[in-house]
Amino acid sequence: MSSRLLERQKRSFDGLVDSGVYDADFDHAPAAKSFVGDVLRKVSPGLRQASLSVLDCGCGTGAWLAYLHEQLSHVGIKDPRLCGFDLSQRMVDVAQDKLSRLTEPADLRSGNVLEPRSYAFDGLEGGFDLIFTYDVVQQLPRGRQLDACRRIVAALAPGGLALIFDNDAETRFGRRMGLRKFLTRYCGLRLVPRYYCNAAYPALERIRQRLDGEAGMKARIMVRADGVKRAMVVERQGDVAQSSAAGTAERRDP
């Protein structure tokens, strides 16, 4: 991804914070939260109960980390370590404010989903138990989206789980939105907010097919009832004892 494109993305999301589209009170729609909650409940039996480490890649204002904290506590997982990074420093500033009671300031910082060093957090050299990302893969050029997903799952601890939420370009909704973005960008019609046009929905099912079976990964897709949003759930198989993320804590049987 060229540095010019990265700079443009950074500026665009910094600008959305400065113009008030994103702030500490920003929250997701009920349908979005309910889908994330459903997915989390379904996968939670496979998560360790103690010392769970969570990473949100492209964490934005921290809205999802706050929600994950709440939802995990409903399934008995208390005090997870919450980490996040985002390309936009302005987003990170908001997240640090919003999550000041749940995280250490150093655990929220700027980073790029494509860069290995963005996944390095003190004490978590063995990887993360749960990696979450929402509408971030779509921010990358199509040619880098599989790389981004590979990078994300490579940061999992053995036995860890990645939840990659996005839309799929190759669905009815994906094609309709593609057309609306095209008409907004090139024909002057205001069918979607202008900044939507920078996002390219990934071909999520194709990415799933590529990841499934690669390096001990198992990948499946869960679909929201309205068919709009999808969660690609990637499990890294392996021996939990190798994870330095949580020392000697036990993982529950799935």
Ligand SMILES: C[S@@+](CC[C@H](N)C(=O)[O-])C[C@H]1O[C@@H](n2cnc3c(N)ncnc32)[C@H](O)[C@@H]1O
């Ligand atoms: C649509 S927003 C979603 C924010 C957050 N995930 C949420 O759902 O509330 C996309 C986010 O991805 C971030 N982003 C874009 N490109 C990125 C990259 N290469 N690495 C990390 N974050 C990125 C943006 O700065 C922005 O915060």
